[in-house]
Amino acid sequence: MATRLRPSNKRCTVIGGSGFLGRHLVEKLLERGYSVSVFDIRQSYELPGVTFYQGDLCDKRTLLPALQDVSLVFHCASPAPGSDNRELFERVNILGTRTVIEACVEAGVQKLVLTSSASVVFEGTDIKNGREDLPYAKKPIDYYTQTKIEQEKLVLAACDTEKNFLTVAIRPHGIFGPRDPQLVPILVDTARRGKMKFIIGDGTNLVDFTFVENVVHGHILAAEHLRPSSPICGKPYHITNDEPVRFWDFMSEVLMGLGYAAPRYHLPYTLVYGLALLLWLLALVLRPLVSFKPTFTPMRVALAGTHHYYSCERAKQDMGYKPVIGLKEGITLTVQSYPHLRRGA
Numbered sequence: 001m002a003t004r005l006r007p008s009n010k011r012c013t014v015i016g017g018s019g020f021l022g023r024h025l026v027e028k029l030l031e032r033g034y035s036v037s038v039f040d041i042r043q044s045y046e047l048p049g050v051t052f053y054q055g056d057l058c059d060k061r062t063l064l065p066a067l068q069d070v071s072l073v074f075h076c077a078s079p080a081p082g083s084d085n086r087e088l089f090e091r092v093n094i095l096g097t098r099t100v101i102e103a104c105v106e107a108g109v110q111k112l113v114l115t116s117s118a119s120v121v122f123e124g125t126d127i128k129n130g131r132e133d134l135p136y137a138k139k140p141i142d143y144y145t146q147t148k149i150e151q152e153k154l155v156l157a158a159c160d161t162e163k164n165f166l167t168v169a170i171r172p173h174g175i176f177g178p179r180d181p182q183l184v185p186i187l188v189d190t191a192r193r194g195k196m197k198f199i200i201g202d203g204t205n206l207v208d209f210t211f212v213e214n215v216v217h218g219h220i221l222a223a224e225h226l227r228p229s230s231p232i233c234g235k236p237y238h239i240t241n242d243e244p245v246r247f248w249d250f251m252s253e254v255l256m257g258l259g260y261a262a263p264r265y266h267l268p269y270t271l272v273y274g275l276a277l278l279l280w281l282l283a284l285v286l287r288p289l290v291s292f293k294p295t296f297t298p299m300r301v302a303l304a305g306t307h308h309y310y311s312c313e314r315a316k317q318d319m320g321y322k323p324v325i326g327l328k329e330g331i332t333l334t335v336q337s338y339p340h341l342r343r344g345a
């Protein structure tokens with residue numbers, strides 16, 4: 001019989017490691033001396049020292065080999081939030097996460113760090129300095145949020161100090177940085193189509209945007225603090241830049257950094273939200289005949305027109321969290337990383 005290697009506490013697997021956050025996490029883990037495996041539905045890069053396993057996390061048989069002799073698993077895979085595919089979100093975020101938990105327990109993994117989202121408490125209305133004890137959204141704004149709530153509940157409930165299976169959930173908000181496939185590309189695409197002229201609402205709403213390296217830092221701190229006696233077991237933690245900024249100032253800085261004009265004209269929030277809702281319903285009704293994806297979805301309009309920023313006090317207290325890159329520097333690094341998205345490029 002083959003002898004099973006004793007899992008070293010520096011052997012880990014990143015589920016979703018080919019994605020935006022996952023790849024940044026993998027790079028930092030390598031830098032910190034971890035040996036890393038990636039499990040993802042696609043392989044988007046190669047790195048010395050990283051073993052790739054390709055497969056769907058809903059399939060336990062393909063997932064299990066990636067978890068052998070590993071003590072720590074990061075789960076940061078999810079379908080893209082912009083999708084409207086309820087069945088996909090439920091399958092991957094709920095059933096798939098159940099499978100991830102079962103596979104971890106079966107493989108003898110001791111720690112599971114989930115990438116959740118601060119949006120699990122967001123219902124489309126203002127949140128100012130929200131703490132982790134806010135209730136989950138009763139009316140989640142979309143299927144993404146709805147299934148992220150269920151996912152977080154599953155992972156936190158699975159924490160069992162007696163069985164030495166410890167879990168924690170990191171709730172980032174508005175992640176941005178080099179290679180982000182969403183925020184900057186969508187923003188630039190909207191600007192190139194001449195649709196970034198308007199500010200939704202009065203433009204004073206404060207929001208958290210979190211540079212990707214801070215999110216990575218929060219994940220690694222959580223993993224390294226996850227011990228049976230630790231207060232972080234089975235709890236969620238907000239991880240942000242801890243520098244709330246006006247949503248429209250942030251957008252304007254990124255746009256101007258890339259050579260585009262900042263939005264200037266104001267539109268009333270309720271009008272734009274109502275129109276976005278109408279368009280969303282129309283897209284739903286017409287789906288069997290024509291397929292179109294509105295840029296201004298109700299979710300995006302709500303995010304663009306309300307306050308939503310969160311307190312990181314719990315992460316500071318329980319795991320000594322402090323952002324490693326400030327917002328201004330994060331924006332500069334991000335803008336520099338997208339030469340191909342500059343105006344005229």
Ligand SMILES: NC(=O)C1=CN([C@@H]2O[C@H](COP(=O)(O)OP(=O)(O)OC[C@H]3O[C@@H](n4cnc5c(N)ncnc54)[C@H](OP(=O)(O)O)[C@@H]3O)[C@@H](O)[C@H]2O)C=CC1
Pocket residue numbers: 015016017018019020021022039040041042055056057058075076077078079080092096115116117118148171172173174175176181182
């Ligand atoms: N970006 C943000 O602003 C925020 C993100 N989050 C969370 O952070 C995590 C990472 O997000 P981000 O890096 O932006 O997303 P990405 O889409 O860049 O990365 C997710 C990765 O998971 C993969 N994946 C999707 N479905 C499966 C599956 N069934 N089996 C295996 N792999 C799968 C994706 O592949 P493919 O691309 O082919 O689908 C992708 O490689 C997610 O859990 C997200 O909910 C939380 C708060 C804010």
Ligand SMILES: CC(C)CCC[C@@H](C)[C@H]1CC[C@H]2C3=C(CC[C@]12C)[C@@]1(C)CCC(=O)C[C@@H]1CC3
Pocket residue numbers: 081116117118119173174175182183186187190295296300301303304
């Ligand atoms: C068209 C414009 C009004 C907005 C363009 C920028 C948006 C694409 C982004 C602004 C805030 C972002 C955000 C997310 C995705 C991209 C934005 C909507 C998330 C929904 C990603 C997943 C999460 O868990 C929460 C994020 C909140 C902020």
